[in-house]
Amino acid sequence: MVSGLINANPVIYEKKERRVRSSPTVGDDEYAAEPIDQLEVFDILFNFFFKDIKDPEHPYSLEELKVITEDAIEVDDKHSYVRVTFTPTVEHCSMATVIGLCLRVKLMRSLPQRYKVDIKVAPGTHATEAAVNKQLNDKERVAAALENPNLVDMVDECLAPSYA
Amino acid sequence: MELKEIQTLEGHSDKVWGLSWNPATGTSDIPPVFASCSGDKTVRIWEQNSSNRLWHCKAVLEETHTRTVRSCAWSPSGKLLATASFDATTAIWENIGGDFECVSTLEGHENEVKSVSWNASGSLLATCSRDKTVWIWEVMAGNEFECVSVLQGHTQDVKMVKWHPTMDVLFSCSYDNTVKVWAEDGTGDWECVQTLGESNNGHSSTVWAFAFNAEGDRMVTCSDDLTLKIWKTDVGRMQSSDDLAPWTHLCTLSGYHDRTIFSVHWSREGIIASGAADDALRFFVESKDGLVDSSSYKLLLKKEKAHDMDINSVQWGPGA
Numbered sequence: 001m002v003s004g005l006i007n008a009n010p011v012i013y014e015k016k017e018r019r020v021r022s023s024p025t026v027g028d029d030e031y032a033a034e035p036i037d038q039l040e041v042f043d044i045l046f047n048f049f050f051k052d053i054k055d056p057e058h059p060y061s062l063e064e065l066k067v068i069t070e071d072a073i074e075v076d077d078k079h080s081y082v083r084v085t086f087t088p089t090v091e092h093c094s095m096a097t098v099i100g101l102c103l104r105v106k107l108m109r110s111l112p113q114r115y116k117v118d119i120k121v122a123p124g125t126h127a128t129e130a131a132v133n134k135q136l137n138d139k140e141r142v143a144a145a146l147e148n149p150n151l152v153d154m155v156d157e158c159l160a161p162s163y164a
Numbered sequence: 165m166e167l168k169e170i171q172t173l174e175g176h177s178d179k180v181w182g183l184s185w186n187p188a189t190g191t192s193d194i195p196p197v198f199a200s201c202s203g204d205k206t207v208r209i210w211e212q213n214s215s216n217r218l219w220h221c222k223a224v225l226e227e228t229h230t231r232t233v234r235s236c237a238w239s240p241s242g243k244l245l246a247t248a249s250f251d252a253t254t255a256i257w258e259n260i261g262g263d264f265e266c267v268s269t270l271e272g273h274e275n276e277v278k279s280v281s282w283n284a285s286g287s288l289l290a291t292c293s294r295d296k297t298v299w300i301w302e303v304m305a306g307n308e309f310e311c312v313s314v315l316q317g318h319t320q321d322v323k324m325v326k327w328h329p330t331m332d333v334l335f336s337c338s339y340d341n342t343v344k345v346w347a348e349d350g351t352g353d354w355e356c357v358q359t360l361g362e363s364n365n366g367h368s369s370t371v372w373a374f375a376f377n378a379e380g381d382r383m384v385t386c387s388d389d390l391t392l393k394i395w396k397t398d399v400g401r402m403q404s405s406d407d408l409a410p411w412t413h414l415c416t417l418s419g420y421h422d423r424t425i426f427s428v429h430w431s432r433e434g435i436i437a438s439g440a441a442d443d444a445l446r447f448f449v450e451s452k453d454g455l456v457d458s459s460s461y462k463l464l465l466k467k468e469k470a471h472d473m474d475i476n477s478v479q480w481g482p483g484a
Contacts, residue, residue, distance in 0.1 A: 113473060116423065116441065138339065138370065138388075139424075139441075139474070140234075141321070143179070143203065144250050144276050144294070147231050 035077040036111065042070045044110045045084070045103060067099065072122065082107065083118040087125045096126055100136040101145060102158045167445065167467045173210060175221050178203030182235040182477045188242025190482025197222075198481070199245055201233035207247050207257075209264065228255050228266045235279045235324075240286040244307075248277040254291050256307060267307040272299060272314075281334075283327040288312075290334050292322035298336045298346065300354055313354040315346055324373050329380045333357075333408065337371035343385055347408055357408050360385075360395065365413035367393065375430045383411065384436050386425035392417040392438060392448070394461065414459050420446060420466075431480040435464065439475030444468045 045068055072085040084103055088096045100119045107117050119136045121129050135141055145151050183200040190196035195214050201207045207225040212218070231250035238245050245257040245264070254277050256268040274295035281290050289301040289309065298315040320340035327334055334346040334354075343366065345358040360366045369388035376383050383395045394414040401409035423441035430436050436448040444466055451462040 134339075134370070140278070140323070141294075141339075143232065147250055 036075060037077065038070060038073050038075045041073050041075050041082055041084070041107070041111075042068070045073075045106060068103070080112075080114040081116050081118075082111065083120065085120050085122045087122040096121060096132045097135055098151075098154065098158070100132065101142065101151070102155050104136065104142060105146070105155050106159055165465055167447075167465060167470075169470075170217075171219055173200075173219055173221070175208055175224075176200065176202040176204050176206070178232075179473075180476065181232065183479055184236045184238050184245075185479055185481050186238045186242045186245075187240055187482070188238075196482055198479075199236045199238065199247075201236045201247055203232045205229050205231060205233060205249075207233055207236055207245070223264050225257055225264050225266075228269075229253070231276075234277065237280050237282055239282045239303075240284060246280045246282065246289060248280040248291060250276040252277060252293070254280050254289075256309065258307065268309055270299075270301060270309055270311075272311060273297070278322060279324040279326075281326045283332050283334075284330055285332075288327070288332065290325040290327065290336075292325040292336055294321040296320060296322060296338075298322055298325055298334070298344075300334065300346075312352075315354055315356070317344055317356045317359075318342070323370065326374065326376075329376050329378070331380070335374060335383070337374055337385060339370045341367050341369055341371060341387075341389075343371055343374060345408070345411065358410055360411060360413075365393070365416070367391065370424075372425065373427045375428050375436075377430045377434065378432045382414070382430070384428050384430055386428040386438055388424045390418065390421045390423070390425065392420075392425065392428060392436070392461075394459070396459075415461065417448060417461055420448075420463055426475060427477045429478050429480050435480075436461070437478045437480065439470075439478040441474045442468075443471050443473060443475060445470040445475060445478065 066087060067089065068084060068086045074083040086099060086103060088099065104117060104119050121132050123129065126132055180200050180202050183198055186197040188194070195212045197209060197211045199207055199209050205226065208221050209223040210219050211222045213220060229247065229249040229251050233247050233249045235248045236245060243258065247255045247257065252273045252275055254270040255266050257264045258267045270291065273291065273293040276294045277291050278294065279292050287303055289303060290298060292298045296316070296318045299311055300313040300315065301309045302312045304310055318336065318338040318340050320338055322336050322338045325334060325336045332348065335343060336346065337343045341361065343360040344356050346354050347357045349355050362368055367385065367387040367389045371385050371387045374383055374385040381397055385393045385395065393416050395411045396414045397411045398409040421440050425438050425440045427439040428436060434449060438446045446466045447464040448461045449464050451460050
């Protein structure tokens with residue numbers, strides 16, 4: 001019997017223990033902006049729960065599904081650059097562009113405006129990898145998509161904190 | 165050599181996507197005017213004050229488009245302004261006694277209109293869209309516009325359309341990585357007469373924009389593949405024959421940009437300006453190295469952080 005879920009049996013990974021951030025050294029200008037690093041970007045992204053809007057499939061976070069991992073985030077604060085590589089749970093995942101869009105919106109809302117963000121699907125993990133990457137990184141397409149109220153609602157719902 | 169900023173014009177409340185200089189202005193007695201269009205759904209008209217040389221906003225065209233206005237273009241006479249929007253319409257505005265009024269709305273595209281262009285005589289208008297088509301409209305009396313052709317051929321989102329500076333030949337570039345050339349076949353039907361793709365040294369990713377030199381025998385294209393490409397056509401053949409001379413690849417400028425190039429424009433004096441996603445402006449000129457038949461271009465100047473974010477459009481002004 002076909003269950004109807006895109007991915008009925010996702011592999012759930014154990015949540016990694018959170019590395020404790022060291023506090024800034026005494027004597028630093030307390031108003032100086034701290035450089036943004038990999039861990040901070042991961043923190044921005046990890047607690048966002050992926051749900052299929054029409055049918056909540058899995059209340060697991062992207063971290064638990066290993067859709068994004070800390071080492072798949074490349075940050076160069078000096079050059080204001082971030083690249084996030086995500087792994088859709090299934091090769092034919094039709095939600096890949098939505099996940100990618102959610103990642104981009106979350107980063108847009110959390111990082112300083114100077115940041116350039118590239119969102120990519122991990123090589124070899126999606127059937128139409130090049131097509132998904134192209135769409136996710138075309139800023140005109142992203143801007144137009146974000147003017148679509150249905151899509152914005154879906155993204156906002158994906159990014160809303162879960163109180164479960 | 166240095167690029168100096170004269171003024172920063174504030175007013176739009178969202179990304180500024182495009183701009184267009186009014187061709188009937190910027191002469192000895194008429195101060196220069198240009199229009200800018202934005203994600204804030206409005207178009208602003210800016211004019212330079214002749215006494216203090218400062219720019220001010222003289223009009224805001226609002227309450228017409230219901231989504232981002234992506235591109236705008238003045239008619240060659242400077243009397244009409246066409247604005248292309250993500251709301252799938254193209255609006256035509258006229259300056260009536262100092263106020264800009266929307267005198268016509270062109271509908272038909274299935275989704276976002278990306279670009280609009282008038283031909284050299286102002287008798288034809290072209291628009292293109294994410295719906296993969298290019299539409300040609302005939303300008304009739306009383307601000308009426310009639311669609312005379314819906315051009316199919318691109319396999320993806322069409323980013324920009326522009327008429328050749330002297331001939332009624334239309335060019336379009338797309339997310340499908342190609343540039344297409346469209347012309348009338350002699351019986352009033354429009355068809356694609358050439359496609360510049362990867363097989364003829366074309367781009368390997370989305371072509372965002374292109375521009376012609378003043379003579380109309382050279383074209384520069386810019387792309388997400390991080391290169392600029394220069395193309396040429398045979399001038400003599402172009403003017404004398406009925407049959408279109410093909411465009412061929414002349415050279416590729418690579419290694420100069422490390423993020424998507426969104427816009428390119430060729431000045432009357434031969435300087436190519438590019439605007440990219442790394443917030444920088446770059447200027448290129450032809451470098452004649454003394455060898456006959458060899459054409460190459462060199463970087464004249466790079467202005468880093470010309471803006472705080474991506475540059476969406478570059479346009480040389482009047483007198484340039």
